[in-house]
Amino acid sequence: MRNKKDIHIASSMDELETHIKLPDKMKDLNLLILNEKAEQVFNKAKNNYEDEEKTYILLMKYCEIVQLMKKQFNRDASYIAGMNKFHLRTAITMLTHIKESLENRYEEKAKQANNKEQIKYSxxxxxxxxxxxxxxxxxxxxxxxxxxxxxxxxxxxxxxxxxxxxxxxxxxxxxxxxxxxxxxxxxxxxxxxxxxxxxxxxxxxxxxxxxxxxxxxxxxxxxxxxxxxxxxxxxxxxxxxxxxxxxxxxxxxxxxxxxxxxxxxxxxxxxxxxxxxxxxxxxxxxxxxxxxxxxxxxxxxxxxxxxxxxYPSLDSMQNDLLKFQIKPTDSSSEEEMDTQEITSTLIEPPVFDRSTKPSIKMNQFNKVEIIKPLYNINDELDEENNELPNNIEQLENRQLSIDNNILENEDSYTLNYKNKEKDFCPIPHVDRSTKPLDDLLKVSKTQITGGDGLRGLLNLGNTCYMNSILQCLSSTEDLVKYFINVYNEFINHESRTKGLVARELSNVIKNLWTTSDRSFLCHKFKETIGEFKDMFKHYDQQDSHEFLTILLDWLHDDLNEPVDNRIILGASKETGEEDWGHWTKTNNSIIQQLFYGQQKSTVSCDTCFEKSITFEPFSSLSLPLPSEGNRCTLADCLQLYLNGESICGWHCPKCKCSRDATKKLDIMRLPPYLIIHLKRFSSTGYKKNSNVEFPKTDLNMSNFINGIEHRNWKYSLYGVSNHSGSLDGGHYTAYCLKKLKNKWYKFDDVRVYEVDSSIICSSEAYILFYCRKNLLMFEN
Ligand SMILES: [Zn+2]
The missing domain is CATH 3.40.250.10 (Rhodanese-like domain)
Structure with a gap:
């Protein structure tokens, strides 16, 4: 150990600390000069280690300057903290040791001086x-x-x-x-x-x-x-x-x-x-x-x-990052231009504590751009999917497969993203440079932080239909993560609802997840949707499925970012690939990515057997209930749905007149989040109270899909919108699974309580919310 220099500045810590004060004029310096000063002071302190008093003063001054910088340049406080992180850590570790040593030395010196006075402490x-x-x-x-x-x-x-x-x-x-x-x-x-x-x-x-x-x-x-x-x-x-x-x-x-x-x-x-x-x-x-x-x-x-x-928005993070790269200056005087050069070598890049941040921000910082040929077929992985998607590539590929519908047979079709050089590749090829990371990918990597989502919603007067749906949506983890972590103000203000519905739903979800109070009144949300549709303006009971359908449609519109640069080549017409490709060019939102599937509707003339095929995106499947019996299974309803129905008065393009016809539906594509509506209400308002048995953990849709995708068709239940009573005088509640707790809860307006999973399947079940198994990062 080097010899310490004798105490020469003060006789106590109190006295020593009077030397720390910064000159007032320092407050007027700009950020770059201050940063330079801080750097100088810190280096000086390190080189004065034998003189503990001086080192102490210098290190304290360094900390003071950093604090001054942060207080003066409030907007850039984090960058300043980032820039000085390592120095600060060193400084404080040194300070604590020096302080201890100095305190002992002052005490020793006081004793030596035979001073009976109580030693002063700060x-x-x-x-x-x-x-x-x-x-x-x-x-x-x-x-x-x-x-x-x-x-x-x-x-x-x-x-x-x-x-x-x-x-x-x-x-x-x-x-x-x-x-x-x-x-x-x-x-x-x-x-x-x-x-x-x-x-x-x-x-x-x-x-x-x-x-x-x-x-x-x-x-x-x-x-x-x-x-x-x-x-x-x-x-x-x-x-x-x-x-x-x-x-x-x-x-x-x-x-x-x-x-x-x-x-x-x-x-x-x-x-x-x-x-x-x-x-x-x-x-x-x-x-x-x-x-x-x-x-x-x-x-x-x-x-x-x-x-x-x-909430942290990605854009603000990116803007902040850019701002940092350009270096903040107050004005552009020559002096600053000069120092800018010098300091740019001094300033360390900001280091953020990523461990506490959702990992999506890491993606943004690292600018992850993984460009993979489509043939990295992940569908196989999906098929016996017992593994979680544990890296970004898997997620990326999975997302690509959702978007592009990877085929097993590479000759049969090509779905191409054209790059700027019009470089048509002989093999399918994705140029993601023109396309932002998909929302689903973004959100899948983030986590919900904050509350537990167990807040009730006050009833504003017959708004239980709304509360029931809001609680189910608030249990849709990827949607919650989106609204908490990714969603920002850059929404489509040109939409029918001017972006307001998405904004208000985002408020509701944030309130449900990030505050500790046990109830919340979402009257602003109701007011907003009431502005756009009269039926929601008043306090009449509404159908929760109708509300959900309209809400999803509005949300999709509010959050829609068309991808006009997407080029569809060689997609099969028969399988609906081409239609889906065209549709997703103009329909690209988190709502579409999470909830929209595609079905094929085939209408054939009962007389000439002429067929007319259309592909339709859907946000939920509305299943009929068998007319006989009080019990059935969800599979029965699905089969009935796909069996086809007779329609009359169909205008046959071949016969050129109205004909009886048969309409047959096929599900071509299923979304990650599958919403199933049980059509309990007939057009006359009669309600079927049949007990529909539906699986909670293993809904296997593979028997009901006619699409070409090969992926995991197993779904598990996470939400149920229940209806009890008649259409007019009924009441809506929700059962929701909170995966973070792995428990089911009943949401009955303002009341929330834990329930046993055995009661979930009841004759009151009206809308079922299913999630593709192993979709979520933290499932199991
Ligand atoms: Zn015909």
Missing amino acids: KPKVNGVRPNEEKNNFEFESTISNKDLFFLLQNTKRSKICLLDTRPSDAFQDSKITACDVINIPKENLVPGLTADLLKNKLEGSFQEKWIKRHSYDYIVILDQGTEDIEGDLKLIYLRNALLQWDPPYDNRKKVKFLRGGYEDFSYVCPWETSQSAGLTQPNSDAEHLSDVELEPEPESVKPESKRVQ
């Missing part, structure tokens, strides 16, 4: 215990700094530290410290006389578990957005008192700390220990803004706009 002490009697001097202190917390995290078992984050749950969901156990206890729960037991009942499940084992933690650290002093906030005191005074027989005195400067300061100093989504997506958010977020307004005064949560 932090307040409690109970008159002298901090130097303990190894870690924060052991007896009631507050700790963010650097101390970092030191704790480095030197204590992380599982022994628990943070009580009192910020609003929105802010918490958005970004939080991820280094150790954290319990979110929004301040509205903190009331006078709060006891540890009372508080327990206010916490959500997973937080409750952590709260119950609070005595096993060595440290419990209370924090909020940015409070410097716990004594200034009564609510924080209530929480501390709950632990110190109202938690007998435990003595939590030694372990409960308050984090000075709160989350804000900590996230500046240790950004890598947080899930930093807020900085990336809410460039203008500040502490006040976050803490003022109105979480759950009363139903009467719901203002969806005001409580919309900002």
